Amino acid sequence: MSKLVQKETKVENKEKSKEQSDQEKSWSDASTAYRKIKEGKKELTEKELSDLDKECNIIENREIIEIDPIHEPQEIEISGKGKIKMGPPTLTRFEKARIMGARALQLSLGAPPFIEIPPSAKTSLDIALAELEQRVIPIVIRRRLPNGDYQNISISFFD
Numbered sequence: 001m002s003k004l005v006q007k008e009t010k011v012e013n014k015e016k017s018k019e020q021s022d023q024e025k026s027w028s029d030a031s032t033a034y035r036k037i038k039e040g041k042k043e044l045t046e047k048e049l050s051d052l053d054k055e056c057n058i059i060e061n062r063e064i065i066e067i068d069p070i071h072e073p074q075e076i077e078i079s080g081k082g083k084i085k086m087g088p089p090t091l092t093r094f095e096k097a098r099i100m101g102a103r104a105l106q107l108s109l110g111a112p113p114f115i116e117i118p119p120s121a122k123t124s125l126d127i128a129l130a131e132l133e134q135r136v137i138p139i140v141i142r143r144r145l146p147n148g149d150y151q152n153i154s155i156s157f158f159d
Contacts, residue, residue, distance in 0.1 A: 031056045073148030078157060086143040086151045090159050095141055096132065099155070103128035103137055114138075 038052050076085055091099070107113060107124035114136040121127045131137050135155050144150045 028060070031059050034059060071147050073150060076149060076151040078151065078153060084151070084153055084157060086145065091141070091155075099137065099139055099141075100125060100128045100132055103131060103139075 035052060035056055038055070044052065078084065104124040104127070107127055113127050114131050115127075115134055117127055118130055121130065128137075132155070135158075137155055139155055141153045141155070141158075142150050143153065
């Protein structure tokens with residue numbers, strides 16, 4: 001082996017041994033803290049001390065999971081009206097604001113409206129609100145879970 005490879009292996013070994021010693025120290029710190037909490041300010045009986053020792057051994061011998069298994073985001077299907085599995089069955093105020101803002105921008109840039117323009121409508125926002133109330137905007141809401149799973153929900157599925 002070359003000297004460079006030997007140096008790299010020595011450095012890696014030192015890092016691994018340092019990680020192991022840090023890990024052992026953290027386990028002993030956790031065990032000590034657990035013991036102090038359990039003991040509190042009172043004297044423990046022999047049975048309680050033996051139970052505490054067993055619990056501390058269990059804590060020290062636990063397997064460490066450093067990397068969670070990789071989760072592939074999956075789409076949760078909608079099986080029918082009223083089958084929204086994520087979030088409330090109605091549009092949230094944030095979703096409503098986002099939809100109305102996007103649609104009002106489209107209308108102001110010349111997109112054709114999906115409904116007859118009501119006589120009371122003065123701005124593109126009024127038209128967007130009317131379209132949203134009639135559920136004619138062809139838009140889909142994607143609601144996500146923290147693990148990446150999501151559900152695509154059409155506007156027509158909301159109450």
